[in-house]
Amino acid sequence: MQSFLQYRRFGKQLEAQIERNRERTAEFRRQRRERGSTSDSSSDAPTLGEEELEEKDEQLNEKDERREKDGARSLSRASSRSSGRLEGQHSTPLDMEPAGDIERADYDDQLSGSGHVAYDPEWPEDLRTIPTHGTMGTTLGLSLTGIEVRDRTTKEGGSAAGKVFVVAYEGEKDLMDPRNWSFVRRLACTLVISLIGGVVGWASSIDSAALPQGMAAFGVSDVTESLATGLFLIGFGTGALISGPFSETLGRNPVYIGTLAIYMLFIMGAGLAPDLRTQLVCRFFAGMFGSTPLVCAGGSLSDMWTPIERVYAFPIFACCAFIGPVCGPIPGSFIGQSSLISWRWVEWITLIFSGLVLTIVILFQPETYGPILLKWKAQHLRRITGDKRYRAAIEVRQTTFLSRLLHALYRPFLLTIREPIIILVALYLTVIYIVLFTFLTGYTFIFTDTYGFSQGLTGVCFVSISIGIFLGGLLVPFAMKKLKRDLARAQEEGHSRVRPEVRLYFSMWGAPAIPVSLFWMGWTTRPSISPWSPLGASVLFGYGIICVFISCYQYIIDSYETYAASALAAVTVIRYVAAGAMIEVSLPFYKNLGVAYTLTILGSISALLVPVPYVFFKYGESIRRRSKYAVGGKRSIA
Incomplete structure (x- = not known):
């Protein structure tokens, strides 16, 4: 609309x-x-x-x-x-x-x-x-x-x-350009995009909270039923590869609306599934079509906000993107233990919220993709003048959709192989997502088995991670202050922009919190120690993951610009496929090793990655200079 x-x-x-x-x-x-016939003429025009x-x-x-x-x-x-x-x-x-x-x-x-x-x-x-x-x-x-x-x-x-x-746009202040919209309108659009990211994140985790009831309904083991969550995440990664080309051809809104509608159909299919096979197939495709915000949201934010403005705009989306999977288990656990409603209401409540979000998108979300907006302008000029030579840049180039799709499929893997920035950032976020999504099953061992919490109360424990996520948002004013200082220094040196490495402040402030929180939780989760201790560790974990996520995404966008969509797709595929696979491993992991050793291993792996943002902050510019794809590099790619 x-x-x-x-x-x-x-x-x-x-x-x-x-x-x-x-x-x-x-x-x-x-x-x-x-001209040439008179040398002196007067005119009011x-x-x-x-x-x-x-x-x-x-x-x-x-x-x-x-x-x-x-x-x-x-x-x-x-x-x-x-x-x-x-x-x-x-x-x-x-x-x-x-x-x-x-x-x-x-x-x-x-x-x-x-x-x-x-x-x-x-x-x-x-x-x-x-x-x-x-x-x-x-x-x-x-x-x-x-x-x-x-x-x-x-x-x-x-x-x-x-x-x-x-x-092209009429000028720098053309109101057709989304970056010239009012602050309130851009903020409202950002909140709508954040709602999309939040609701699909919610869908990824809510099923895990009703795991015992799903096992009983289909007569399968807990590892088998956890595939409903694992395949959803793998579908997330798969869909990330194809969302970009569609959004660049059709625009952001048609992709948001179309994929959300299809995603809702598969959510409904999972809720009606008569057997495990149907449930797993529907959950996989629901994840694949629900992955759109993960790829397109970064582009939508870049459409509306300048690089400096993204310092406070992107954390809004990032917080909602993490709050979704973190808050999903809260209602899911109460639905699972309820004797009044079926456990399948984990799908129905997801369907209801998704329908509300889709309605908001249809009614209130405008198109933000610049090339599509200029295509509209060219269409109007052709209509007004009858002259078909008016073309937007996206209409002039002779690139087929199939060609763009093939590039989108192979380029992320090409970047992953060749780019050390992509490799390390993908590895870092993969470890974070593995820990986050293994908590979906791990909290049962931490709080239910250790402290005797009920299924519903165990779900409430995820609120602690949400608190930490919001605490990370308090760092935005400090990040903005740092960015303005670095921008002023760059302008004094004759540069018009700051180097991408300034985006790493968030990560440097939050990276050490992740291994500290995991060691803290692993070594203090005992009946003799208050449950407030692992809850406090969860707050610190939430603070750490949001800081790393904000930095990594913005660093990739600023470092790769033209190829940012492919770079983000590579990171998205790797982290979600790995997280989906690890959910299957997490149950026997916690059962056989126990909470202390499991979290110690995960904490040790995350501790090895803590130096990554500091290394990039110091040496990132020289690394980019050797790259064919990054800003400041050779920039020679087909």
Whole structure:
């Protein structure tokens, strides 16, 4: 709904821009006709700059010379002059009458010796236009702000295909650009995207809280039933590979809405599943279609917020993305132990919340992907002028969807193999996610078996991790202060931007908290020690994981820019597939080794990775310099 209304508003905004440029357009054509014939003229209309006029004039002269060389195929203009339109064509919109300076100048420029209007025979069939509309389109293309008139490149058909009018934003303050929307509107859009991330995260973990009831219903072991959670996470990783190309072709909103709707169908299928096989298949595909926010959310935030603004915008999404899987077991555990409702309500409550989020997205979330917005603008220009040469950049390039999909499938693996930044960041986040999702089953051993907590109360213990996650958000003002200081220092040195490594402050503040919390929890989880001790360790763990997650995501986005989507897809695939597989291992792990040894092993592994953000902070620039893909590197990739 919002996208539809937004598309219509684009047309009105564009008409207003044309209206603002009408006087400028008429003056441009008048100056071109009179140039050289008079040296001193007065006019109330604004005068174009000399350099700009020469550039525009050169573009038109080049076009005229090509027409004269190739000859003119013509149509009579008599009927169009009398009726204001050509046969079979709509009249010029916006009350732009074919009389006056603009129209007369255009016709003067295009009159052939026979008195007919000529058109360029070199244009491809889909770019040829009826002269009345084409002349107005040419004039607007050369005078409207934000339109680049150029020859097509080799990949776009070459110069023989004629010129193309590449559409961009009107200027730095163009309200069509999401970064120029009001702060409140951008914040609201960020919250909606965060809700999507939160609800699919919720769906990933809520089933684990009703594990005993699922086992009893299908007559399987706990390890087998835990596949419902493990396969959902593996589906998350798989879907991350294909979400990007769809969002870059269709836009963010269609992908959010379409994949959320399909994800809800599979959630419903899991709730109705008569056997384990059906449940597992539905859970896998629900995860695959629910993975969209994990890939597209970073792009959506980049669409709306500048790199500096992302310091406080991204933590909003990150907190919701983690709160979802952390809070899922809270209602799930009470549903599981309830004698009033079926354990299958873990799926029904997920379906209800997902439906509410989908409704909010449909009604209130606008499109934010810049290339799609410019495509809308180009469509309106083609409608207004009748000139099909107006193209957004995404329409000019001759890249098929299948080609982009293939790149999206192989490039993440290519980056994983070649890029040490991707390898270490993926390893770091994988360990964090393994610990986080093994807690879904591990908390039963920590709080139920050790302290005798009920199934419902064990789920409530996840609130402690949520508290730690929100505590990590308190560091945002300090991170902003650091970033502004580094930006001022970079500007003094003649740089327009800060190096990506400044994004690592969060991680350096929070990384040591993860192994400390795991050792603390593992060594104090005993009946003789208060349960508040492992709960306190859980708070510290939540603080550590949110700090690392915020840093890693923003560091990758700033380091890889053009290839950030592929880099994030690589990290997403690795960490979710590994976490899904480890859920199957976690149950025998806790059973055979016990809580103390299990958490000691996980804490030791995470301790080995604590130096990663400090190493990148010091040596990241030199590492990027050797890269083919990162900012400041060789930048040579197909």
